[in-house]
Amino acid sequence: MDINAKIPQGPIESKWTKYKADAKLVSPANRRKIDIIIVGTGLAGASAAASLGEMGYNVKVFCYQDSPRRAHSIAAQGGINAAKNYPNDGDNIFRLFFDTIKGGDYRSREANVYRLAEVSNHIIDQAVAQGVPFAREYGGFLDNRSFGGAQVSRTFYARGQTGQQLLLGAYSALSRQIAAGTVELLTRRDIVDIVLIDGKARGVIARNLITGEIERHAAHTVVLGTGGYGNVFYLSTNAKGSNVTPVWKAYKKGALFANPAFTQIHPTCIPVHGDYQSKLTLMSESLRNDGRIWVPKKEEDVQKLRNKEIRPRDIPEEDRDYYLERRYPAFGNLVPRDVASRAAKERCDAGFGVYTGLAVYLDFKDAIERLGRDNIEKKYGNLFQMYEKIVDENPYETPMMIYPAVHYTMGGLWVDYELMSNIPGLFVIGEANFSDHGANRLGASALMQGLADGYFVLPYTIANYLADEIKIPHFTTDAPEFAEAEKEVKDSISKLMNVNGKRSVDDIHKELGHIMWEHCGMGRTEEGLKEGIQKVKELKKEFWSNVKVPGTAETFNEELIKAGHLADFIELGEVMMQDALNREESCGGHYRMEHQTPEGEALRHDDKFTYVANWKFTGEDSPAELIKEELKFEAVELKTRNYK
Amino acid sequence: MKFTLKIWRQNDAKSKGKFVTYKIDNISSDSSFLEMLDQLNQRLINNDDSISVPGCPVHYDHDCREGICGMCGLYINGRPHGPDKGVTTCQLHMRKFKDGATIVIEPWRAKAFPLIRDLVVDRTALDTIIQAGGYISVKTGSAMEANSTPVPKHLAEKAMDAAACIGCGACVAACPNGSAMLFVGAKVAHMAYLPQGKPEAMRRVQSMVKVMDDCGFGNCSNAYACEYECPKEISVTHIAKMNRDFLQANLMSEKEIA
Ligand SMILES: Cc1cc2nc3c(=O)[nH]c(=O)nc-3n(C[C@H](O)[C@H](O)[C@H](O)COP(=O)(O)OP(=O)(O)OC[C@H]3O[C@@H](n4cnc5c(N)ncnc54)[C@H](O)[C@@H]3O)c2cc1C
Numbered sequence A: 001m002d003i004n005a006k007i008p009q010g011p012i013e014s015k016w017t018k019y020k021a022d023a024k025l026v027s028p029a030n031r032r033k034i035d036i037i038i039v040g041t042g043l044a045g046a047s048a049a050a051s052l053g054e055m056g057y058n059v060k061v062f063c064y065q066d067s068p069r070r071a072h073s074i075a076a077q078g079g080i081n082a083a084k085n086y087p088n089d090g091d092n093i094f095r096l097f098f099d100t101i102k103g104g105d106y107r108s109r110e111a112n113v114y115r116l117a118e119v120s121n122h123i124i125d126q127a128v129a130q131g132v133p134f135a136r137e138y139g140g141f142l143d144n145r146s147f148g149g150a151q152v153s154r155t156f157y158a159r160g161q162t163g164q165q166l167l168l169g170a171y172s173a174l175s176r177q178i179a180a181g182t183v184e185l186l187t188r189r190d191i192v193d194i195v196l197i198d199g200k201a202r203g204v205i206a207r208n209l210i211t212g213e214i215e216r217h218a219a220h221t222v223v224l225g226t227g228g229y230g231n232v233f234y235l236s237t238n239a240k241g242s243n244v245t246p247v248w249k250a251y252k253k254g255a256l257f258a259n260p261a262f263t264q265i266h267p268t269c270i271p272v273h274g275d276y277q278s279k280l281t282l283m284s285e286s287l288r289n290d291g292r293i294w295v296p297k298k299e300e301d302v303q304k305l306r307n308k309e310i311r312p313r314d315i316p317e318e319d320r321d322y323y324l325e326r327r328y329p330a331f332g333n334l335v336p337r338d339v340a341s342r343a344a345k346e347r348c349d350a351g352f353g354v355y356t357g358l359a360v361y362l363d364f365k366d367a368i369e370r371l372g373r374d375n376i377e378k379k380y381g382n383l384f385q386m387y388e389k390i391v392d393e394n395p396y397e398t399p400m401m402i403y404p405a406v407h408y409t410m411g412g413l414w415v416d417y418e419l420m421s422n423i424p425g426l427f428v429i430g431e432a433n434f435s436d437h438g439a440n441r442l443g444a445s446a447l448m449q450g451l452a453d454g455y456f457v458l459p460y461t462i463a464n465y466l467a468d469e470i471k472i473p474h475f476t477t478d479a480p481e482f483a484e485a486e487k488e489v490k491d492s493i494s495k496l497m498n499v500n501g502k503r504s505v506d507d508i509h510k511e512l513g514h515i516m517w518e519h520c521g522m523g524r525t526e527e528g529l530k531e532g533i534q535k536v537k538e539l540k541k542e543f544w545s546n547v548k549v550p551g552t553a554e555t556f557n558e559e560l561i562k563a564g565h566l567a568d569f570i571e572l573g574e575v576m577m578q579d580a581l582n583r584e585e586s587c588g589g590h591y592r593m594e595h596q597t598p599e600g601e602a603l604r605h606d607d608k609f610t611y612v613a614n615w616k617f618t619g620e621d622s623p624a625e626l627i628k629e630e631l632k633f634e635a636v637e638l639k640t641r642n643y644k
Numbered sequence B: 001m002k003f004t005l006k007i008w009r010q011n012d013a014k015s016k017g018k019f020v021t022y023k024i025d026n027i028s029s030d031s032s033f034l035e036m037l038d039q040l041n042q043r044l045i046n047n048d049d050s051i052s053v054p055g056c057p058v059h060y061d062h063d064c065r066e067g068i069c070g071m072c073g074l075y076i077n078g079r080p081h082g083p084d085k086g087v088t089t090c091q092l093h094m095r096k097f098k099d100g101a102t103i104v105i106e107p108w109r110a111k112a113f114p115l116i117r118d119l120v121v122d123r124t125a126l127d128t129i130i131q132a133g134g135y136i137s138v139k140t141g142s143a144m145e146a147n148s149t150p151v152p153k154h155l156a157e158k159a160m161d162a163a164a165c166i167g168c169g170a171c172v173a174a175c176p177n178g179s180a181m182l183f184v185g186a187k188v189a190h191m192a193y194l195p196q197g198k199p200e201a202m203r204r205v206q207s208m209v210k211v212m213d214d215c216g217f218g219n220c221s222n223a224y225a226c227e228y229e230c231p232k233e234i235s236v237t238h239i240a241k242m243n244r245d246f247l248q249a250n251l252m253s254e255k256e257i258a
């Protein structure tokens, strides 16, 4: 199988300009004749739907929540990057591009990342014009803060609610188009299949979550903006409903799944406290601007802390190990996420973890002394409140306790430069694609990517595809392909309802999560992965013979929704581990214990693995096939990352 | 901890609902309110002996579970989002209740929010109000350089205070009249404080208020329960700002507004 990334010729700075100059257009009169389905109303989906609707296409947009404003982008806290260089600290487009490539440990496609950096500034302009209340300085100009993996301040933020405010901006633009009649909104729908006709994506099958009805929707093209698959681990910082189902159905129809093993474990989350726990809560990376991470130096202090005989503030300065500042003096507490997470795990594995043994401190004492409590409250008030509500401790007075947790998935459906998967007419945007973050995503760059894709990239690239589709009349859902897909969906639902076993969906999902965390988490080994694959295979059998879905399929039934999603997560788990096993190197968030430097840093093998690992579905019981996209680095030199 | 739960159960919009009482024990004080309900549901699914009344799991809306998406919303012991201040239902923890307490759990009740199942209601009307004008009409790609319009810091802060609304509908559920004035006021004020939102401010307030009335939300009688129960502690001063703008818009001619 051949895949072509369709990277435009020419120097990196002019590729996008050249692409836009050459791309085909669809005239305003013809746009009305074209139907577009967009699944997802997060930053990616909402910005795409608003922009394409405004251009005059007929857009149908779907989400599983009751309102588009609730997509999980809403939960992003810290900020969004752009190369504005307002602080005058030497930033520019090339530097943002370079930091993102380097942060991704040289496993992403140069041309896409450069384009991302190039359009980043327009995103800020657009958001401000929409009324996004970014933080400002006294002069009325926009303020910036620092994020991990960069030595400049390029992160724009709206308190600790940047994702919320950006999503509300995109949602307001979307609402305007809904009112104008260019976009039709369908909420509380679960997209359960993608329909192909003559090899092209032409529609979706949706389940109406209120009535249970199975619906067919047809269009000239389908766009997936359905977010990440972190919930394969059960516990993650994702929303409970986040799922891989639409992406997985596309995979099973032939779309390639790129780098599934590249998952991000975020260093600063509230630690796990009990087995009834339903999700993990992120404490934004922005906190590492002012918070200092440490554990005790002495084991006896660790014991006393765990037994609550002493408090963290009783430990004198000289007995604290600020291990990030010690190991990485140049970046200190602001090293990239993968590095910070592994360092926390290293300290905890060595026996210096506090609380349950799986936690480290994030301390604001110095910052409060330096800047005053008021200033800290202004910057992080809502995060501190969130922490206090969950942990019942006051972070102004005692350090926060944090531990790494699954947060983001760099892997996703493979797309070319135009954001189209290898299935013609199936576009993938936002976290759902693999495009821009390589093996590790830098903070504040997912919001940037989602909005870049939706506002500034897809509107051009989709037109280039649709220009050849204008003669095709509106599709109807009468085609036999729709009937067949609908039947498959119905059969699979009744299969689920009829297992009638003994274990709840959550119970099996938790087991999947344990397997994934143990075998495909922060430190992966050949042996562990092989064992993990066997366990997931067995769990798949267990699921299909012993799951219990109460109620009926014709009503609002959350257990049924979760069961459908879990079935796909289980299959994904196996492919993730297959990918992790194949990649015999460490890079970014993918850390193979066999491949490390003497100091314990990730060791890449560029001679063998400078490629995107794409997995192709070959059948229910046969292993996925590996299809490589070799990565070429022309604008930057392949180097070992160094944050010292 | 142990609790007696009186939960509103109703199969769909058409059927009759009733309270069903469940007894639940062995709940950690560190678990969140929704995690407590999760455990009830697990026991219901497993037909666990410790649950007095067998049956289908209880349906409730939730998603982010960190107080930002606005999806969750339960009326707990007569208060939207329960007894703790400044939190959503998903951020409420069982340590806020006494061991052995009886907890009454109901859906949002308001004319504009029809019931879907058990504790799940339809809040589409809130989106409908936003579609009536809760936006600034700027085309993708037509925005000017972000720093070309400085915004005084205090106004940016005020706009942000109002924009923090998560659209959960607690204000409507709290209001004796089922009014959405705090929700609408917050959006109108957020945009009206900013220079970018000024050109459309008059048209926006008129149109949103009209659609709010059409959707079946009640009037504001200054009870202020909305502010008290708002999980984001959004201030009623935004309603005052909206009222001022609304009056001013009504004094203007149609031409000036359009
Ligand atoms: C807690 C948290 C904090 C974060 N903070 C930051 C930050 O500060 N900066 C940053 O850059 N990034 C941050 N991120 C990452 C970033 O928020 C996400 O990567 C990004 O918002 C994803 O946007 P999206 O549009 O791709 O997907 P989402 O926002 O997840 O939207 C997915 C959409 O798809 C729909 N959907 C999904 N499945 C289905 C289905 N089966 N049927 C129908 N519809 C479906 C959903 O309804 C939703 O509308 C954070 C992430 C988390 C979890």
Ligand code: FES
Pocket: B061, B062, B063, B064, B065, B066, B067, B068, B069, B070, B071, B072, B073, B088, B089, B090, B091
């Ligand atoms: S579940 Fe998102 S606010 Fe409660």
